[in-house]
Amino acid sequence: MATVAAAGAHEAHEHAHYTTTGLNHRKIAMWTFIGSECMLFGSLISTYLVYKGRSVVGPFPHEAWTSPTGQAFKPILNIPVTSASTFVLLMSSLFMVLALAAVENKGKPGYEGLLGASKFWLAATAAAGATFLGFQAFEFTSFVHEGLTIRTNLFGTSFYTLTGFHGTHVAVGVLWLMTMLFIDLKRGLEPRDAINVDIMALYWHFVDVVWIAIFTLVYLIK
Amino acid sequence: MSTDRTHADHAHEHPTWKQYKWVALWLFVITVFEVWAYYVPAFVASKAFVPTLIIMSAVKFTIVVLFYMHLKYDHQMFRRLFTGPLIIAACTLVAFLFLFSKVRIG
Numbered sequence: 001m002a003t004v005a006a007a008g009a010h011e012a013h014e015h016a017h018y019t020t021t022g023l024n025h026r027k028i029a030m031w032t033f034i035g036s037e038c039m040l041f042g043s044l045i046s047t048y049l050v051y052k053g054r055s056v057v058g059p060f061p062h063e064a065w066t067s068p069t070g071q072a073f074k075p076i077l078n079i080p081v082t083s084a085s086t087f088v089l090l091m092s093s094l095f096m097v098l099a100l101a102a103v104e105n106k107g108k109p110g111y112e113g114l115l116g117a118s119k120f121w122l123a124a125t126a127a128a129g130a131t132f133l134g135f136q137a138f139e140f141t142s143f144v145h146e147g148l149t150i151r152t153n154l155f156g157t158s159f160y161t162l163t164g165f166h167g168t169h170v171a172v173g174v175l176w177l178m179t180m181l182f183i184d185l186k187r188g189l190e191p192r193d194a195i196n197v198d199i200m201a202l203y204w205h206f207v208d209v210v211w212i213a214i215f216t217l218v219y220l221i222k
Numbered sequence: 223m224s225t226d227r228t229h230a231d232h233a234h235e236h237p238t239w240k241q242y243k244w245v246a247l248w249l250f251v252i253t254v255f256e257v258w259a260y261y262v263p264a265f266v267a268s269k270a271f272v273p274t275l276i277i278m279s280a281v282k283f284t285i286v287v288l289f290y291m292h293l294k295y296d297h298q299m300f301r302r303l304f305t306g307p308l309i310i311a312a313c314t315l316v317a318f319l320f321l322f323s324k325v326r327i328g
Binding site for chain 1: 303308319
């Protein structure tokens, strides 16, 4: 009797989580959210590109500038630092897929060692995300010291808005990763939890692909 | 039947560790090439610079979406949910660039 009740509860649980499409509704929601985020970042990138080269006063991203008072400003963007942060974020995506694979295949042959260490890969992903945020904090701080604030010119306004929105998304992702790591440490993530890690991974990879676009359009194209 | 339907989104294969490793390597190589290109004045001055960077960025974007986000292996509804808004965003971007004379034909 208890078994039947438990089976019924399990069935009800599955009906609550799956739609008539046969797809997990939370995963559909995440893809829909990512679609809407595409349009959000599309509009922010459009704004940046439309205002590019229209700043009346410096500092400028790729060109040196001397103010009417004689103050000299170097090109503001620091490509070596941003390249390093880009590398860290790209590696975080690799760590994320390894974390998902570790949770999905827990207990299966070939996943006993490091490949099955979901805690390690989740921690590595969170650490990489936090490192990226550290790079961004360093970049913003040095820009402000060099005379570029959000109110200085059109470049400053559109640059801080775009990269600030992206950094906020990374910060939310790091919090999500740390929450998942806490759950893994507390009770251990099982293959039945893989869908939760999968949804978080989708968000994290999306943050990565947005940065791929930003790195090229904002930092590399002069 | 119930199990087949309820787990339809899980009834796909994911890339292996080796594939993930290769994807990471390609992403790294393309990024290195992008940064290298930035420091070659002759290439930066050429007409090929911007299209080359945009193509490389698009390749990286596609690789991550197909392999890391598993869109290559997942249900086609997820593909539609992603590509639909992405196309709208891309069209909006291009329209704005034309509208504000950032790009001209001819």
